[in-house]
Amino acid sequence: MQAAQKAESQDVGSGQGAGTPTSAVEGRGQKVRAMLKVQLGDEVYSSWFKSLEFESFDGRIVKVSVPVKFVRNWIQEHYSDHLLHCSRIEFATVERVEVVWRQPGAVAQRPGEARPQDANTAATAATPPPASHTDLPQRPAALRAPVLPVQRTSAGGLEGSPLDPRYTFDSFVVGASNRMAHAGATQVAETVLSGAPGYNPLYIHSQVGLGKSHLLHAIAWEVKKRAPNAQVLYLTAERFRYQFVEALRSSDPLAFKERFRNINMLLIDDLEFLQGERTEQEFDHIINALLDGGKQVVVASARAPNQIERLNERMRSRLQRGLVTELQSLDHELRLKVLDKRLAEKRAADPSFSLSRDVVDLLALRLTENGRELEGAVTRLYATWQYMRTPITLDIAETVIRDLVQNLEPRRIKIEDILRIISRHYGVSKGDLLSQRRHRSVVWPRQIGMYLAKHLTARSLPEIGRRFGGRDHTTVLHAIRKIEGEISKNPNLGDELEELKRLLNH
Numbered sequence: 001m002q003a004a005q006k007a008e009s010q011d012v013g014s015g016q017g018a019g020t021p022t023s024a025v026e027g028r029g030q031k032v033r034a035m036l037k038v039q040l041g042d043e044v045y046s047s048w049f050k051s052l053e054f055e056s057f058d059g060r061i062v063k064v065s066v067p068v069k070f071v072r073n074w075i076q077e078h079y080s081d082h083l084l085h086c087s088r089i090e091f092a093t094v095e096r097v098e099v100v101w102r103q104p105g106a107v108a109q110r111p112g113e114a115r116p117q118d119a120n121t122a123a124t125a126a127t128p129p130p131a132s133h134t135d136l137p138q139r140p141a142a143l144r145a146p147v148l149p150v151q152r153t154s155a156g157g158l159e160g161s162p163l164d165p166r167y168t169f170d171s172f173v174v175g176a177s178n179r180m181a182h183a184g185a186t187q188v189a190e191t192v193l194s195g196a197p198g199y200n201p202l203y204i205h206s207q208v209g210l211g212k213s214h215l216l217h218a219i220a221w222e223v224k225k226r227a228p229n230a231q232v233l234y235l236t237a238e239r240f241r242y243q244f245v246e247a248l249r250s251s252d253p254l255a256f257k258e259r260f261r262n263i264n265m266l267l268i269d270d271l272e273f274l275q276g277e278r279t280e281q282e283f284d285h286i287i288n289a290l291l292d293g294g295k296q297v298v299v300a301s302a303r304a305p306n307q308i309e310r311l312n313e314r315m316r317s318r319l320q321r322g323l324v325t326e327l328q329s330l331d332h333e334l335r336l337k338v339l340d341k342r343l344a345e346k347r348a349a350d351p352s353f354s355l356s357r358d359v360v361d362l363l364a365l366r367l368t369e370n371g372r373e374l375e376g377a378v379t380r381l382y383a384t385w386q387y388m389r390t391p392i393t394l395d396i397a398e399t400v401i402r403d404l405v406q407n408l409e410p411r412r413i414k415i416e417d418i419l420r421i422i423s424r425h426y427g428v429s430k431g432d433l434l435s436q437r438r439h440r441s442v443v444w445p446r447q448i449g450m451y452l453a454k455h456l457t458a459r460s461l462p463e464i465g466r467r468f469g470g471r472d473h474t475t476v477l478h479a480i481r482k483i484e485g486e487i488s489k490n491p492n493l494g495d496e497l498e499e500l501k502r503l504l505n506h
């Protein structure tokens with residue numbers, strides 16, 4: 001029998017009359033809250049569940065309360081399934097979760113606290129005050145997710161994007177869908193410094209989350225391992241643009257070009273995000289110069305060269321001259337292997353964590369889209385294990401994945417949608433939002449819009465700035481920080497943002 005179920009039968013049959021003592025319910029409620037937090041994320045949790053109290057459990061119904069009617073209604077409408085699923089893990093026999101409004105003046109009981117009106121529990125008032133109900137069980141320090149040392153590539157004084165130490169050839173699982181790209185990548189890593197003919201350029205494309213960045217990082221690590229002095233530069237297209245624009249600002253574009261002169265290899269990630277006429281021209285120039293000079297170029301993108309409209313004909317054909325290879329979706333067998341790999345990595349850091357074969361099979365069966373989902377599932381299940389210290393059953397896994405799949409498949413929100421909803425919600429015209437007007441009635445909605453764009457779209461800060469009237473990325477960053485600061489001061493803002501997100505998702 002599972003630990004939770006055992007505790008369940010003990011509580012229900014413990015002679016406590018109609019139900020479990022409230023303090024015990026609240027104690028177990030903490031675990032349910034922890035589970036909700038893992039599943040829904042910090043933001044949703046703080047908006048809706050922070051004030052939730054577990055009141056009672058009679059073996060069938062878990063009663064919870066919140067101090068605001070609106071919050072009660074919102075939880076009932078949007079999160080009752082989550083609440084029931086998560087509650088089942090602690091209160092195995094629960095059939096229903098009842099959310100009630102906690103009337104002003106009613107004293108919410110925390111574990112170890114006594115209700116003033118309850119003489120039987122008054123004695124417990126002497127027990128030390130518990131942690132705040134919003135405190136979640138602390139993760140043991142040793143189990144916190146390791147802070148990975150990221151290393152920036154640098155060459156010729158140019159600072160590259162960070163390399164993730166987890167993304168190596170060793171941690172990349174090879175199968176039918178990615179064999180060609182993997183072979184191309186290893187060949188490049190082996191031949192780049194030997195002068196032997198290889199694929200140049202190597203161009204890898206695929207839909208999201210299928211391992212493009214992983215392979216680029218793996219090439220960079222491998223070359224650095226074989227030749228520590230090699231000048232390897234890994235740059236996202238966005239970073240390329242940023243550094244070029246900075247060079248233009250400091251009126252030193254020639255120096256920017258110079259910096260590429262002595263590198264052995266350039267890896268460009270997310271090419272589809274390369275934007276701006278001058279940046280594109282500079283990119284063409286640098287790639288041509290590198291290829292003409294026999295230097296290795298590797299490019300990753302969500303699209304094939306002939307599907308990137310902004311590339312000129314010459315660049316398109318240059319990029320197609322080496323090896324162009326696509327990563328296909330991961331098949332079932334590959335998904336199982338990726339899961340095993342991720343699980344092995346977690347277990348190497350924390351041997352107490354494990355997943356049964358049934359659970360791994362379930363993940364492979366349900367999470368069919370990409371590697372990011374698989375990694376996300378293992379990370380979430382590990383977080384669940386850290387918080388709850390309960391074996392990960394099929395039920396728990398099912399709940400976690402259900403939420404993950406829902407989270408990964410949101411309606412794709414566009415910046416255009418955000419401008420429309422913000423304009424309607426705050427009664428300002430889209431023209432005003434995009435204008436240079438600095439009146440508070442316009443600035444605030446604009447900042448909210450930028451904040452939402454950062455959180456709900458995959459757009460970069462410079463891109464968001466561009467779409468909000470050609471603003472600089474530092475303005476966007478300032479807006480995001482401003483709103484984040486306000487959220488912590490003003491609880492109503494959290495509700496308002498949730499409402500805007502809801503409108504955007506419909």
Ligand SMILES: Nc1ncnc2c1ncn2[C@@H]1O[C@H](COP(=O)(O)OP(=O)(O)OP(=O)(O)O)[C@@H](O)[C@H]1O
Binds near residue numbers: 338
């Ligand atoms: N074959 C694989 N073996 C091991 N892990 C993989 C594999 N394919 C994908 N992954 C994992 O999936 C996650 C997403 O991969 P990655 O970031 O490389 O995708 P991507 O194609 O670059 O996505 P995007 O288009 O969003 O940039 C990473 O955690 C990566 O390690």
